[in-house]
Amino acid sequence: MLRVKPDATCRVTVTVNGAARSGRAGPRLLLCDFLRHELGLYGTRVGCEHGVCGACTVMVDGRAVRSCLTFAVQVDGAEIRTVEGLGDGGALSPLQEAFRRRHALQCGYCTAGVLISATRFLETNPRPTEAEVRDMLSGHICRCTGYHGMVRAILDVAGAEEGEEEERRR
């Protein structure tokens, strides 16, 4: 059993984007605020703070979750992936590249969360239909783009992967 008093903190150690990181957290510190202010990973955005807008979505142990509805103390020992871990050094991931090509972002506030969701979604469903993509995107709020570019970008990446596989089969 672990008990952390209201005004106390405890050490939280996680693997973030492949690197071991650690910081201190009190009971009520949200995972999104831990990532930003304890670990300096400001790519994850904080929007509505009640699980609706999706801006704060990160991967915890491989699953896309709301980091505003998760407390930092809960994830000790977990593996976390944030938008900073999607690209390879300076290079964008294929999904990020597709987002740029398709104008899938404007102000960019929702983008980090959407990219994380879509990355996880394509891992679980590599050949989604447009309806499935739109259903997944219902977990995000974007006030700039009207979602259309995101749908195209995600389908582009899914289609590209399909194309590559077909080529391999030949």
Add this chain to the structure above:
Amino acid sequence: MKPAAFEYCRADTLDEALALLSEFGEDAAILAGGMSLGAMLNMRLVRPAAVIDINRIAGLDGAERAGAWLETGATCRQADALGSGEVAAAAPLLSLALPYVGHFQTRSRGTLGGSVAHADPSAEIPLCLATLGGEVVLASRSRRRRLPATEFFEGALTTRRAPDELITALRWPAAPAGAGCAFEEIAQRRGDFAIAAAAALAALAPDGTLRALRFGLGGVEERPLRVDTAGAIGAPADAGTAEALARAAAEAVAPIEDPRASRAYRRQLVRVLGARVLMRAFRAARAGG
């Protein structure tokens, strides 16, 4: 907003969780997936002295067949239930309803037990449990008990769980062979709280008449409604029966009214959505479930 201060207690075993609940009682909030509790904490709608995290208790997250029942543990994630062959086989109605629960990004962490404990009137999982005649398994330091879902839910966000009790599992009666199920809801946006939801399970006799029928409504009153369908057993599984049942239900309900929908609109939804879902369940049963 950020939550008010609380003590964080992570239970590693069921006994530890029950000891913490007996220590804090009403001052404790139980944290499973946190998809409702997290929002309520952040908005300071609740300010518990302690938050008891049950996520690391081993063996609470499964979904297993036990005789004529499917038993799902308190922390069984909605996404895992959605992907479970056991759930699809024993509780196909639940499998149909789960895609309507929140979003891809909340089902990953949200739990079946948490949704039942929270008891939102529009929630799909409580509706399915009540419709199917399922049970809620509760444990405290001094007792274990099982309550039928229809008794467990008292009103909006109100249940018969005592402050020192934990929901340890949900029990779902296994669907009869060849049963057909249907689920549908009306919401303002995909994944939003349902204005009204309807759920049905039908099984047919060899002559095509109804052998078993479950019909439930969510979002209409302050708790999920299980409609009495005894009078329809032996009736033909056709549009006449579906429409008569839905019409009777629409007359009998006392719908809530909120900024999203009036009483009259909810009553209309019971009639239209109810008949549609019953017909879809009849057709699914005719097709062999």
